[in-house]
Amino acid sequence: xxxxxxxxxxxxxxxxxxxxxxxxxxxxxxxxxxxxxxxxxxxxxxxxxxxxxxxxxxxxxxxxxxxxxxxxxxxxxxxxxxxxxxxxxxxxxxxxxxxxxxxxxxxxxxxxxxxxxxxxxxxxxxxxxxxxxxxxxxxxxxxxxxxxxxxxxxxxxxxxxxxxxxxxxxxxxxxxxxxxxxxxxxxxxxxxxxxxxxxx
Numbered sequence: 001x002x003x004x005x006x007x008x009x010x011x012x013x014x015x016x017x018x019x020x021x022x023x024x025x026x027x028x029x030x031x032x033x034x035x036x037x038x039x040x041x042x043x044x045x046x047x048x049x050x051x052x053x054x055x056x057x058x059x060x061x062x063x064x065x066x067x068x069x070x071x072x073x074x075x076x077x078x079x080x081x082x083x084x085x086x087x088x089x090x091x092x093x094x095x096x097x098x099x100x101x102x103x104x105x106x107x108x109x110x111x112x113x114x115x116x117x118x119x120x121x122x123x124x125x126x127x128x129x130x131x132x133x134x135x136x137x138x139x140x141x142x143x144x145x146x147x148x149x150x151x152x153x154x155x156x157x158x159x160x161x162x163x164x165x166x167x168x169x170x171x172x173x174x175x176x177x178x179x180x181x182x183x184x185x186x187x188x189x190x191x192x193x194x195x196x197x198x199x200x
Contacts (some may be wrong), residue, residue, distance in 0.1 A: 002062035003041055005034060005070040006048040008097070013129050014071075022049040022057050024070030028125075028133050029140025030148065033073055039147060040074045065107060067100045073125040073140065081120060090115040096126065138185075145169070157181075 005024040012018075017026055024034040024047065031039070038045055046060035047053075048067065066082060081091060082099055088106075091098040098120055125136055145167055155170040157163060158177060165183030170176065 001043075002060060002065045003037070003043065003045045004048050004059060004065055004067050005037065005045050006067050007050070007070055010071040010126075010128060011050075014127065017130070020053075022047045022053060022070055023127070025057070026127065026133065028073070028127065028136055029142075030144035033070060033127075036144070036147075037068060037074050040076070040079045061104055061107065063104050065102045065104065067102055067107075069096070069098050069126070071127045072096075072098055073127075075122060075124050077122045078120060078124060081118065085118070088116055089118055091118050091120050093120045093124070098124075142167070 005022065007018070007023045011023050014023060014026060022034075024037070024045075025032050029036075034045060034047075045068075047057040047070070048059050049057055049070075064087065066085070068082070072078075078091075078098065085091065085099070085101045087101050087103050090100045100115070125132075125140065127133065127136075149169045152169070154168065155172055155174065157170060160178045161176055162180045164181065165185075167183040168181050
């Protein structure tokens with residue numbers, strides 16, 4: 001399967017960042033939205049964006065293509081649904097398109113294809129404005145941290161360091177001495193906009 005991340009109308013509200021990059025290259029949390037999708041899908045993606053950006057971020061066409069909204073952050077449930085989709089199906093939530101399964105012929109044709117719509121009912125994050133990048137950063141950092149460290153073991157720290165909290169991961173080869181590492185946060189703090197349904 002060829003996965004392509006596309007820009008929707010949110011590109012306009014995410015300017016000036018999206019003057020120089022597709023929406024999926026915006027970083028929210030530890031990773032960009034593209035990096036999140038590639039981590040979940042286990043493969044590289046290409047991009048369907050403005051012509052002047054396509055020189056640096058080209059699109060790769062194939063006989064079977066999954067077009068994914070580049071402003072949507074993936075969830076495990078969403079990825080499972082994508083992998084079960086068949087040509088001509090579109091995954092939606094309300095008025096927003098999350099993903100479309102296209103053939104090369106259908107993608108290049110000017111004619112509208114009849115699409116079978118599948119409703120996604122789970123919670124997810126969709127960037128709508130520049131403010132969302134900051135409002136959602138805390139929850140996305142936590143989700144990214146869990147995804148990146150799942151099944152992996154942190155390297156031990158020397159006794160010269162002071163560690164506060166449990167959400168600390170040390171990569172192999174890192175050298176840390178006489179440092180304070182603090183992953184604690186305000187007790188019972190909750191981000192005011194944790195998911196798509198709360199934002200809208």
